[in-house]
Amino acid sequence: MYNQINNFKRSATQFTFGSITLAVVTLASLYLQTHFAETAFGYLLVILLFSLIGSFIASSALSILAIAALAYYFAPPAFSLRIEDPQALLVAVAFFTVSIVGTHLNGKVRQERQAARETAAELRRSAADLKDRENWWRAIFEHNPSMYVMVDEAGTVLNVNTFGATQLGYARSELIGQSVLGVFLEEDRALARKRIRTCLEDITQSQTWEAQKARKDGSVLWVRENAKAMLWADDRPVVLIACEDITERKRTELALQRSEAHLAQAQELSNTGSFGWNVATGEAFWSKEIFRILQLDPQTVPAPELVVARTHPDDRASVQETIDQAMRYPRDFEHEYRLLLPDGSVKHIHARARATRNATGDIEFVGAATDITAARQAEQQLRRSEAYLAEAQHLSHTGSWSWDVHGLDFIYRSAEVDRLFGFDPQETVSIETIRSRIHPDDLPRLKEMQQLAREGKDGRFAYDFRILMPDGSMRHIHSVAHVVVGSDGNVSELIGTHMDVTEQYAARERLECTLAALRESEQRFRDYAETASDWLWETGPDHQVTHLSEHTSAAGILATGLMGMLRWDIACDVEEEPEKWRQHRARLEAHLPFRDLVYRTVNRMGSPIYVRTSGKPFFDINGHFLGYRGVSTDITAIIRADQAEQELRKAQAELAHVTRVTTLGELTTSIAHEINQPLAAIINNADACLGWMNRETPDLSAARSSVDWIIEDAIRASEVIRRVRALAKKGEIEMLPLDINDVVKDVIALVTRELISHQVTLKTELTAALPAILGDRIQLQQVIINLVMNGIEAMDAVTDRTRELVIQSSEDDMGHVRVAVTDSGVGIAENDADRVLDPFFTTKSSGLGMGLSICRSIVEAHGGRLSIVRKQGPGASFRFDLPLHKEVVS
Amino acid sequence: MSERSNSQREGSKVEASANAIVFVVEDDLSMRRSLTNLFQSVGLDVVAFGSAREMLQSTLPDVVSCLVLDVRLPGLSGLEFQTELARLNIHIPIIFITGHGDILMSVRAMKGGAVDFLTKPFRDQELLDAAVAATERDRKRREDEQTIAKLNSLFETLSPREQAVMKLVATGLMNKQIAAELGLAEITVKIYRGHVMKKMRARSLADLIRMTETLGIRTNRPEQT
Helix, strand or coil, X not given: CHHHHHHHHHHHHHHHHHHHHHHHHHXXXXXXXXXXXXXXXXXHHHHHHHHCCCCHHHHHHHXXXXXXXXXXXXXXXXXXXXXXXXXXXXXXXXXXXXXXXXXXXXXXXXXXXXXXXXXXXXXXXXXXXXXXHHHHHHHHHHHXXXXXXXXXXXXXXXXXXXXXXXXXXXXXXXXXXXXXXXXXXXXXXXXXXXXXHHHHHCCXXXXXXXXXXECCCCCEEEEEEEEEEEECCCCCEEEEEEEEECHHHHHHHHHHHHHHHHHHHHXXXXXXXXXXXXXXXXXXXXXHHHHHHHCCCCCCCCCHHHHHHHECHHHHHHHHHHHHHHHHCCCXXXXXXXXXXXXXXXXXXXXXXXXXXXXXXXXXXXXXXEECHHHHHXXXXXXXXXXXXXXXXXXXXXEEEEEECCCCEEEEECHXXXXXXXXXXCCCCCHHHHHHCECHHHHHHHHHHHHXXXXXXXXXXXXXXXXXXXXXXEEEEEEEEEEEECCCCCEXXXXXXXXXXXXXXXXXXXXXXXXXHHHHXXXXXXXXXXXXXXXXXXXXXXXXXXXXXXXXXXXXXXXXXXXXXXXXXXXXXXCCCHHHHHHHHHHHHCCCXXXXXXXXXXXXXXXXXXXXXXXXXXXXXXXXXXXXXXXXXXXXXXXXXXXXXXXXXXXXXHHHHHHHHHHHHHHHHHHHHHHHXXXXXXXXXXXXXXXXXXXXXXXXXXXXXXXXXHHHHHHHXXXXXHHHHHHHCCCCCCCEEECHHHHHHHHHHHHHHHHHHCCCEEEEEXXXXXXXXXXXXXXXXXXXXHHHHHHHHXXXXXXXXXXXXXXXXXXXXXXEEEEEEECCCCCCCHHHCCCXXXXXCCCCCCCCCCHHHHHHHHHHHCCCEEEEXXXXXXXXXXXXXXXXXXXXXX | CHHHHHHHHHHHHHHHCCCCXXXXXXXXXXXXXHHHHHHHHCCCEEEEECCHHHXXXXXXXXXCEEXXXXXXXXXXXXXXXXXXXXXXXXXXXXXXXXXXXXHHHHXXXXXXXXXXXXXXXXXXXXXXXXHHHHHHHHHHHHHHHHHHHHHHHHHHHCCHHHHHHHHHHHCCCCHHHHHHHHCCCHHHHHHHHHHHHHHCCCCCHHHHHHHHHHHCCCCCCHXXX
C-alpha cells in the first residue's frame, strides 16, 4: 500500500516536472526557431533524464506528450497534430520508439540495481545477527556469575571469563596462555592435575569437587568446581571448568565446627553437660560432659535411671519425682540435687530442661546439667564471710556501699549503711530520705566528691560528712571510696565505706579543746611575758644562764655568748654600784624572787644598754632549788628619755630663771623704790626717835612708837628683799598647796611702784577663800608679774583714757582656779592673737619674746592653760586656769 | 656727828617753831608716818595726806607752811600737783622727795618753784633744813605780799596824773623831761612830784624807785629802755 502510494507520488512528481521541462524546452525551441529534429532530440533528452526518476508510466506519458507537442508545434503543419512530412513522421516514430525503449531500459536497470541492493542489505542483516548472537553468548560467558575456565590437556588456560579472572584478582590476559595450576595452592596442584586427567579420561562424565584457589594477592578462595572435557573442533580435547565461590559457606562450616569444639570445651570448663531425652522412645542423648560428671563410661547408653542411681540418697526421691513429672507433663523443668559418686564425693548438680516437640511430633526434653559444687561451696563460703562482714560492719559501725554515678542511687548498700543513717535495714528507704538526713552543709561537698570521682576515674577518696538524726543528735561519718571504671572507659560506680566516727570525733574534739585551752593558756602567759619584757631567761642552780629566748620584736639586742655566764659578769656596773649587786646576790643566795633590778651592760653591737630584770626561783617537786626564771627588758630608751626629760626640765627652769631675772632687771627701779621706801622711813623714824629722846622731857612713848615703826619698816624692807631674792633664785621647783590670792598679793607688792611710775591704776578683784592649788609659788609669781608687766607696757602709749589694770581671781565651774590680768592698752592685733603665746614672738623692739611663752610652759606644767580672752573695749585680757590641788578635790 | 647735828637741829627748831605747818603728801603709809613722826619730833605741826587730791579737797589754814611732796603719787603725780597749785595761785613752797629722782625731774621741779628736791633716803637734817628754809621763804613771801599790798593801797591814793608822774620819775627822767613828756609845765611836774613823795611816804627818790620796782610798775616808754 505504502509502496503504491510512494510510486504514485513519484510518478506524479516525474510527470509534473517533466511536463514543465518539456514546456520550457518547447518555448525555448519556439523562441530559437529550431527544427523539428533538434527539438525532438531535446525532448528525448528530457524524457530520458526524467525516466531516471523511475516511473515507466510517467515516462511513457511524457513521451506521448512530447510527440503531441512535436506534432503540434514543429511538424508541419504547425499547430496541428497532423504530420505531413513523412520524414518528420519517421522522426516522430523513431523518437517515440527511442523514448519508449530508453525509458524501459532505464527502468530495467533501476530494478536490477534495486534487487542487488536488497540482497546486500539482507546479507548485512544476517551478518549482524550472527554478530549479535556471538556477543550474546560472549556476554553470557563473560557475565555469568560463575568462573569459566577452559584448559587444554596440559592445563594451559585457553580461555577464562572476566568474572573468573576478576574473582581471582587477575586480568584475563594474565591468565590466558598460563598454566591453570598457578591459581592453585602449592599443595593442591597435584590434585588439580589429577582431576584434569580424570576429566580427560572420560569426557562424557562431568566432575565436581571443592578446592582452594590462591588469588593474585595471596588470599584464598574456596570454590566448588564442575569440570567436563569435550572435544574441540579439531578433535582437540579441552576441559571446561565452571567454578562457584563457596568461601562464605566454607567459612560458616568451619565456624560451626569451631563453635562445636568450643561448646564441648565450654561444657567441660563450665562443668555443664547437655542432654536430650525423648520421653516417648526413652532415647537419650548426653554430651561427653554428662558422662564425665556422672563418672560414667562415655560408651554407656544414656538413660535417666542412671542419673537416679547416682543421685545422693537424700535427693533421690525428688529427682525421681521430677523425672516422673516430666514424663507425665511435657513441661520445662529445673531442679537441683546432689550426686553421690563412687569415689564417695558429693556433687551438686543443677539441671534445666526445656520441653520441645521434635520433627516426628514427640516430646523431647533438651537441657543442661551443671556441676555447681564449686559454686555451692563458694556460695557457702561467701555467705559465711558475708555474715562475718555484716557482723564486723555492725560492730565497727562501718557500712559498705556501691554508688551508681549515673543513676545517682545505691547499687548496693550494706545493712549497716541504713543503720548509720538511722533506718531499719528491713524497711525500704528511698535515696531522697537518706539524703535528707545528711547535714545540709555537707551536701555540696558530697556532690563535689562525686563529681571529682567521675572525672578522676582512678581516684581514691576519703571525706567526712555529718548525719542529722531525727532526735537531733549528729553522727560524723568518715567515708572512703574508690571509683570503678566501666567497660566504656568511664567511671560507672563508686565503691566505698561509711564509718561512724562520731566517737572519734568527740574524742578528738575533747582533745583539741584541751589542747587549745592549753595552747591558749601557754600563749596567754607567753603574751604576758613578751608584752612585759624583751626576753625571757633561765639560770641554773649556780645562777649561770641556761636559757635565753628573745622575742622577735626585740631580737638583736642581746649580746652573743651569754650562755653559762653569771649576771654580774654580764653587767658593766658592778664596780660602780657594789652595794646594789651585793644585795642582789644575797637575794639570789636566799632563793628569793627579785623585781626590777636595773643594770648596765652592752648589746650585740657593743653599745651600752640598760636592762631591767625580774626573776623568780623555781624548784623541783621535792623542793630542790633549780634556778631562776625571769624576764628582762631593755630600758635604755626609757632611761635616755628620763635623762632627756630631766635635761629639758632643767633647761626650761633655766630659761624661766633667766627671764625672771630679766624681769627683775626691768623692775629694778621699782624694787629699789620698794626697798628705799621702808629704809627712808626707818631713818626718819630713827631720827624722830632721837628727837623724842633728846627733848628736855624725853617723850618715851613717841620714841617707842618710832622704834616700833622702825622694826615694822625694816621687816617690810626685808620682805621685799626676800621676794626679790626668791625670784632671782635659781631654785628647784617646789610644788606646794597655795592660795593663789597670796601669790597675786606678793606680785602686787613687787609691781606697785612700777604701776605708779607708769601711772597705771591697779584694780584687784580677788575672790576670797579660793580652794588651794598645787604649784610653785615663784613660777606662778613669775607668770603674774609677766602678765602685769605686759599690761603696764601695753598701756604706755595710752594718754586719752585711764590706764587701768585689773587682776581678778575666781573659781570656775570646772574645778579650776582662774586668774585674769586685764589691761586697757593697745590690745593685740587680730592676726597676732594666735602667735602671742609662741616662743620668740614679740611686738616689742626689745625683749626676747620668751615671756608669754614661758608663762604658758609654766602654766601647762601646772596642768593648766594660759589663754587670751576676747574683751569688750580696748586692751587685752590674759587668763590662766589651774587645777585644784587633788587633796582638796578629794 | 650725831651730837652736832642734834645741836644744829635744836638751833633751827627754835626758828622754825613759830606757828608754821608742814603739809606732807605721801602715798606710802610708813613713809607718811615716819615723816609725820620726824616733823613732830622737832615740834613742827604736820598735816599729812595720802594723795594730792586729798589735800586739795581739804581746807588749808592760812599760815606759814611748806609742802613735802612725793614725786610719784598715784593719780595726780607730784609735778602735776605742783602745776595745779600754781594754777590755783597757791604759793606754798614745795620740798620734793623721791625714791629715785633724776636730773630732768628735779630741773622741772625746781623750775616750778620747788624749794628743794630730796632723794630718799635722806637724813632728817636735810629735810628739816629744807623745811625751815621753805617755811622761812613762805614767811618772807607772806611779808612781801603785805608790803606790796600797803604800797598798792598808797599808790591807789595817787591821782592818775600823779601815778603817771611817779612812773616817769622812777625811770629816772628829770622834771623838764617829764613836763615835756606829759605836756605840762615844769612847775606842775614839781608839784605832782611833791604830792607823790608825800602820799607814797617815800623818804628819798631811791626809796620811791624801789617802791615802784616792788609794785612792778613799768612806764609805757619803750624808747627809754
